Amino acid sequence: MKISVDRTRCEGYGFCEEKAPTLLRLDSDDELEILSEEVGDDQQDRARLAVRSCPVAALRLEE
Amino acid sequence: MLPPDGTVVVVGASIAGITAVEELTARGHTGPIVLVEAEVSAPYAKPPLSKAVLSGAAEPESASIPLAESARIRRVRGDAAVRLDVAGSTVGLASGEPLPFDGLVIATGARARTVADLGGNTSGLEERVLRTLDDARRLRDELRTASAIVIVGAGVLGMELASVAASMGIAVTVLSNEAPLLSQCGPFVSALVEREARAHGVELVTDPSGVTLVERGGRLAARLGSTVYEGDLVVSAVGDRPNIEWLAGSGLVCLPGVVVDSRCRVTDRIVAAGDVAAFGSPPRRNPHWSNALDQARTAVAALLNGDEAPEYLARPYFWSDQFSLALKMGGHTPFLGEPDVLAGSLDDLDALVQWRRDGVPYGALAVNRRIAISKLHLAAGNPTANII
Ligand SMILES: Cc1cc2nc3c(=O)[nH]c(=O)nc-3n(C[C@H](O)[C@H](O)[C@H](O)COP(=O)(O)OP(=O)(O)OC[C@H]3O[C@@H](n4cnc5c(N)ncnc54)[C@H](O)[C@@H]3O)c2cc1C
Numbered sequence: 001m002k003i004s005v006d007r008t009r010c011e012g013y014g015f016c017e018e019k020a021p022t023l024l025r026l027d028s029d030d031e032l033e034i035l036s037e038e039v040g041d042d043q044q045d046r047a048r049l050a051v052r053s054c055p056v057a058a059l060r061l062e063e
Numbered sequence: 064m065l066p067p068d069g070t071v072v073v074v075g076a077s078i079a080g081i082t083a084v085e086e087l088t089a090r091g092h093t094g095p096i097v098l099v100e101a102e103v104s105a106p107y108a109k110p111p112l113s114k115a116v117l118s119g120a121a122e123p124e125s126a127s128i129p130l131a132e133s134a135r136i137r138r139v140r141g142d143a144a145v146r147l148d149v150a151g152s153t154v155g156l157a158s159g160e161p162l163p164f165d166g167l168v169i170a171t172g173a174r175a176r177t178v179a180d181l182g183g184n185t186s187g188l189e190e191r192v193l194r195t196l197d198d199a200r201r202l203r204d205e206l207r208t209a210s211a212i213v214i215v216g217a218g219v220l221g222m223e224l225a226s227v228a229a230s231m232g233i234a235v236t237v238l239s240n241e242a243p244l245l246s247q248c249g250p251f252v253s254a255l256v257e258r259e260a261r262a263h264g265v266e267l268v269t270d271p272s273g274v275t276l277v278e279r280g281g282r283l284a285a286r287l288g289s290t291v292y293e294g295d296l297v298v299s300a301v302g303d304r305p306n307i308e309w310l311a312g313s314g315l316v317c318l319p320g321v322v323v324d325s326r327c328r329v330t331d332r333i334v335a336a337g338d339v340a341a342f343g344s345p346p347r348r349n350p351h352w353s354n355a356l357d358q359a360r361t362a363v364a365a366l367l368n369g370d371e372a373p374e375y376l377a378r379p380y381f382w383s384d385q386f387s388l389a390l391k392m393g394g395h396t397p398f399l400g401e402p403d404v405l406a407g408s409l410d411d412l413d414a415l416v417q418w419r420r421d422g423v424p425y426g427a428l429a430v431n432r433r434i435a436i437s438k439l440h441l442a443a444g445n446p447t448a449n450i451i
């Protein structure tokens with residue numbers, strides 16, 4: 001499973017970081033950084049939670 | 064308490080209901096789930112409906128809320144829950160089907176309140192509101208050809224509507240009984256938004272006597288004081304009401320919403336989350352996105368683990384796009400008095416500011432700043448999450 005962000009949509013709300021801090025982080029300029037594009041088996045629930053919590057649907061998961 | 068293989072019925076498939084479904088899986092529930100939704104549309108997020116979807120900058124499909132397919136999740140669409148039998152642990156659907164449950168998540172949210180609900184629609188005509196995807200599509204199409212609109216209500220939603228319409232070159236009049244966002248956010252934010260609104264050509268008319276809707280030439284018009292305002296479109300944005308009618312006769316306390324305990328429970332088998340739930344003392348609804356996420360997760364943990372689950376920690380947070388302002392607010396609104404500037408500058412409309420009472424922070428506002436939600440919570444004096 002892979003996670004990606006559409007940068008034109010992401011508005012830096014940071015909900016995703018809160019739900020999956022091991023995968024996603026807002027950097028010091030509060031730009032979203034993908035820490036790990038590849039989502040491990042034990043991270044899949046968190047990744048889904050992160051994707052769903054984004055109010056502008058900027059994140060995408062590919063199985 | 065709910066056995067891990069028990070049947071869970073979730074009523075309402077928006078952000079609270081969908082979050083509850085995924086949280087059940089994440090917490091080891093393996094039984095059947097029935098997710099009931101009155102609307103026919105696939106689940107969608109509401110915040111973009113008054114922003115990018117309304118302006119046409121984003122397609123309505125982009126607002127969808129994804130939910131992984133699973134054999135144990137049955138999805139009912141276009142059929143509403145109309146009854147709850149607490150003693151018999153059964154939800155009744157409009158189609159007549161009974162749905163027995165071991166655990167129930169009430170996530171039926173809210174709908175738009177109308178001027179008629181407030182007793183002020185004497186026109187005999189139906190009001191226009193913005194709450195659902197269908198509302199947003201219709202309004203988007205109408206804004207494309209409108210040259211003047213009248214918005215009733217200067218709350219967060221009314222002013223977002225005004226922002227979008229003004230950005231499309233439409234003449235906008237906002238009628239209200241108080242200054243923009245005043246009771247919700249306090250005088251500082253109100254003045255900020257009012258200044259922007261006027262700079263963008265919006266006509267704001269405030270009069271505590273309240274708006275009445277009247278009919279003029281077969282169309283809806285709005286009267287405030289002695290003036291009648293007409294436009295291509297009159298839209299009501301006067302708050303929301305919880306969807307609780309289906310719980311009449313259930314014995315649940317539903318005022319001002321479904322009243323829940325410190326873990327979002329109504330009974331040990333029934334929980335409620337999101338816009339429909341009323342929490343705290345006195346119980347209050349908190350109809351915002353992040354609240355729906357946090358409450359749904361707390362509620363499911365309590366359904367599965369009872370008193371061992373963490374209590375709900377209120378961490379108020381919401382955002383709004385107003386004209387050239389992207390606002391993010393954390394803490395306990397309304398914010399009173401002048402804030403301290405923590406970063407940036409208010410003159411440049413790029414700042415993080417903070418309100419304190421007796422030296423203790425209770426509110427923060429980010430203006431046109433990308434800021435991690437955790438940092439905003441910190442500046443706002445909100446507690447650290449206990450349910451990540
Ligand atoms: C236009 C708009 C813009 C917004 N912008 C923001 C924002 O910028 N920031 C922010 O924090 N919040 C915003 N909000 C608020 C946020 O969207 C809500 O807090 C959130 O949607 C609440 O989710 P919920 O799942 O509790 O309820 P809802 O989203 O109201 O969903 C409830 C669901 O239950 C269904 N339902 C109701 N009754 C029944 C029944 N009897 N049987 C079956 N199904 C039923 C409904 O059809 C609906 O799908 C906005 C809301 C709107 C309308």
Ligand code: SF4
Nearest residue numbers: 010011013014016054
């Ligand atoms: S929640 Fe969405 S908008 Fe916010 S930082 Fe994550 S991807 Fe960006």
